[in-house]
Amino acid sequence: MPTKTYLQAINEALRQEMERDPDVFIMGEDVGPFGGCFGVTKGLYEQFGEKRVKDTPITESAIIGAATGAAAAGLRPVCEIMFVDFIGVALDQLFNQAAKMRYMFGGKAKIPMVLRTPQGAGIGAAAQHSQSLEAWFAHVPGLKVAMPATPYDAKGLLITAIRDDNPVVFLEHKLLYGLEGDVPDEPYTVPFGKAQVHREGTDVTIVATAKMLHTSLEAADVLAKDGMSAEVIDPRTLVPFDTDTIVESVKKTHGLVVVHEAVKHAGFGAEIAAQVAELAFDYLDGPIVRVAAPFTPVPFSPPLEQAYIPGVDDVVTAVKKIRA
Amino acid sequence: MSLTEDKLIQMYTTMVRIREFETKVEEFFAAGKIPGFVHLYIGEEAVATGTCAVLTDKDYITSTHRGHGHLIAKGGDLKRMMAELFGKKTGYCKGKGGSMHIADVDLGILGANGIVGGGGPIANGAALAAQYRGTDQVAVCFFGDGASNQGTTQEAMNLASAWKLPVVFVNENNGYGISCPTCKSMAVADIADRAAAYDMPGVVVDGNDVVAVYEAVAEAVDRARRGDGPSLIECKTYRWRGHFEGDACTYRDEAEVQSWMAKDPIKRLREKLLEQGILTEDKDREIRDAIARELEAAVAFAEESPLPAPEEVLEDVYA
Ligand SMILES: Cc1ncc(C[n+]2csc(CCOP(=O)(O)OP(=O)(O)O)c2C)c(N)n1
Ligand SMILES: [Mg+2]
Numbered sequence: 277m278p279t280k281t282y283l284q285a286i287n288e289a290l291r292q293e294m295e296r297d298p299d300v301f302i303m304g305e306d307v308g309p310f311g312g313c314f315g316v317t318k319g320l321y322e323q324f325g326e327k328r329v330k331d332t333p334i335t336e337s338a339i340i341g342a343a344t345g346a347a348a349a350g351l352r353p354v355c356e357i358m359f360v361d362f363i364g365v366a367l368d369q370l371f372n373q374a375a376k377m378r379y380m381f382g383g384k385a386k387i388p389m390v391l392r393t394p395q396g397a398g399i400g401a402a403a404q405h406s407q408s409l410e411a412w413f414a415h416v417p418g419l420k421v422a423m424p425a426t427p428y429d430a431k432g433l434l435i436t437a438i439r440d441d442n443p444v445v446f447l448e449h450k451l452l453y454g455l456e457g458d459v460p461d462e463p464y465t466v467p468f469g470k471a472q473v474h475r476e477g478t479d480v481t482i483v484a485t486a487k488m489l490h491t492s493l494e495a496a497d498v499l500a501k502d503g504m505s506a507e508v509i510d511p512r513t514l515v516p517f518d519t520d521t522i523v524e525s526v527k528k529t530h531g532l533v534v535v536h537e538a539v540k541h542a543g544f545g546a547e548i549a550a551q552v553a554e555l556a557f558d559y560l561d562g563p564i565v566r567v568a569a570p571f572t573p574v575p576f577s578p579p580l581e582q583a584y585i586p587g588v589d590d591v592v593t594a595v596k597k598i599r600a
Numbered sequence: 601m602s603l604t605e606d607k608l609i610q611m612y613t614t615m616v617r618i619r620e621f622e623t624k625v626e627e628f629f630a631a632g633k634i635p636g637f638v639h640l641y642i643g644e645e646a647v648a649t650g651t652c653a654v655l656t657d658k659d660y661i662t663s664t665h666r667g668h669g670h671l672i673a674k675g676g677d678l679k680r681m682m683a684e685l686f687g688k689k690t691g692y693c694k695g696k697g698g699s700m701h702i703a704d705v706d707l708g709i710l711g712a713n714g715i716v717g718g719g720g721p722i723a724n725g726a727a728l729a730a731q732y733r734g735t736d737q738v739a740v741c742f743f744g745d746g747a748s749n750q751g752t753t754q755e756a757m758n759l760a761s762a763w764k765l766p767v768v769f770v771n772e773n774n775g776y777g778i779s780c781p782t783c784k785s786m787a788v789a790d791i792a793d794r795a796a797a798y799d800m801p802g803v804v805v806d807g808n809d810v811v812a813v814y815e816a817v818a819e820a821v822d823r824a825r826r827g828d829g830p831s832l833i834e835c836k837t838y839r840w841r842g843h844f845e846g847d848a849c850t851y852r853d854e855a856e857v858q859s860w861m862a863k864d865p866i867k868r869l870r871e872k873l874l875e876q877g878i879l880t881e882d883k884d885r886e887i888r889d890a891i892a893r894e895l896e897a898a899v900a901f902a903e904e905s906p907l908p909a910p911e912e913v914l915e916d917v918y919a
Binding site: 365400 | 627635637642664674688689693695696697700701713714715716717746747749750751752777778779784785786850907908909910911912913914917
């Protein structure tokens with residue numbers, strides 16, 4: 277299978293969907309000839325022209341609103357918000373408009389739009405350019421939320437997102453853009469609501485999203501050396517959420533550690549822990565442990581930022597806490 | 601308006617300080633000593649300098665992601681600025697903020713800002729506090745051409761005008777928001793035209809002429825202090841460097857850059873002051889030597905300062 281980066285995989289998904297469906301188009305800041313702040317839309321303006329790859333002014337509300345309206349009118353916009361943090365400027369258009377139109381109108385509207393945006397810390401970009409906000413989006417009925425962790429999933433989930441008839445928030449991790457992996461050349465879909473077991477194990481279940489999947493897989497290697505067998509699962513989408521795969525795993529391993537980069541307090545890990553507690557409490561032989569960022573904004577200085585981002589050691593320690 | 605010789609020399613000195621500071625930042629960023637993003641102000645020095653020369657320490661400013669020049673012009677300490685850029689504990693924000701979040705509330709600097717258009721509503725709030733307490737303070741909101749298109753900016757102008765808040769909206773029109781030229785992001789040629797929509801004065805000035813900026817801002821500040829409300833001043837200028845350090849600038853041509861570099865605001869003032877005998881070559885050298893020493897000290901301070909300890913990540917979240 278050909279090897280591509282996470283970034284190339286996303287770019288390819290956009291290109292192939294635009295080739296397939298003339299109603300798919302892109303809007304965002306600097307997505308045109310510049311190719312996007314991180315280079316994700318490179319080459320698309322050259323191939324599809326200004327009509328389908330639209331540079332916008334710096335107006336996130338107007339971008340998301342235009343995507344919502346265009347989707348209600350039958351197009352399939354994919355809009356880019358340069359950093360997830362900037363969603364703050366535009367929440368109403370997403371939360372109150374795009375997410376709720378169908379329900380409020382009694383099922384009479386479809387909003388097939390995708391909002392792509394990078395999140396995550398690790399490049400010294402500080403408090404307004406480094407957050408992981410997936411729990412905000414997952415809390416709003418009407419939105420779907422995808423969080424690819426691998427190049428393969430990035431392409432397949434994005435194609436699914438574009439073909440979905442609902443507003444999808446597609447959260448890319450900016451530190452994964454350079455990650456390489458197997459990605460087929462032809463278009464394919466990865467279903468929403470289907471977790472992936474990345475590593476099978478018997479002693480503990482680790483559920484991890486985005487970059488934390490890779491941190492957790494490394495931790496599983498370390499644990500293996502200590503004779504502990506960890507099963508590592510990536511939910512891939514938070515809405516819809518694949519509870520079954522995780523519950524089945526916990527029934528086997530009897531332990532759960534949830535890992536995400538967003539702050540722990542009121543993070544999506546709390547939802548996962550609660551679901552497992554509700555459905556598989558009797559199978560657990562100890563407390564569920566969450567590994568996540570502290571309840572602070574993302575700091576700038578490298579030693580602070582590194583202390584902020586959960587690391588391999590944190591995951592290993594968490595597992596050892598319940599498997600002592 | 602007649603500017604004293606001292607004021608002119610002071611403005612010249614400030615512009616050179618900004619230029620030299622930014623040149624050092626460019627160097628240290630390239631050397632990998634400054635993490636994250638930096639957006640340099642080189643070429644736009646006259647805007648911050650002419651504006652802040654009108655203000656007192658008690659007045660407020662809100663800055664932007666391209667904020668180093670505003671901070672220096674408002675009196676920011678180069679040592680603590682440089683230390684912050686290096687991510688050191690002795691920096692303005694103890695290493696928590698970096699380039700995009702430097703602030704000095706005691707000097708009325710309500711922060712650089714990582715959010716484009718984030719400053720306008722905050723400037724209004726500071727101005728509201730002045731109006732509420734009956735002081736004669738004003739607030740200046742610096743914002744770019746790109747930021748002028750944000751809802752927050754337009755909302756702020758409307759509110760300021762409706763409430764006659766003592767705000768001066770100083771637009772830095774450098775022709776681009778990252779790669780996007782103003783001709784593609786707005787239909788008007790002059791951002792100042794938008795003032796009419798809010799019934800406030802709107803003027804265009806040559807943003808590379810520090811005296812012109814000073815005079816326009818002085819008039820707007822007088823008006824604000826009198827209680828007659830906000831103004832919008834559009835300063836036409838240009839950034840010499842890329843949007844951020846590392847930007848290859850594929851979206852603009854070299855001839856355009858060169859034509860603006862020929863309008864260097866520092867060179868222009870220098871020549872004028874030399875011609876008028878206000879500045880001499882000796883005096884200029886003295887000014888530049890002093891700035892070089894100040895910068896050397898700032899860099900040494902930044903390099904020698906300790907990094908924050910990891911556990912400090914938990915501090916300063918709540919008061
Ligand atoms: C809300 C928001 N949207 C987008 C960005 C990304 N961004 C940072 S600076 C910038 C361009 C700003 O242009 P302008 O206001 O003209 O200021 P300049 O950089 O030219 O000084 C953009 C789009 C941001 N930081 N915040
Ligand atoms: Mg600009």
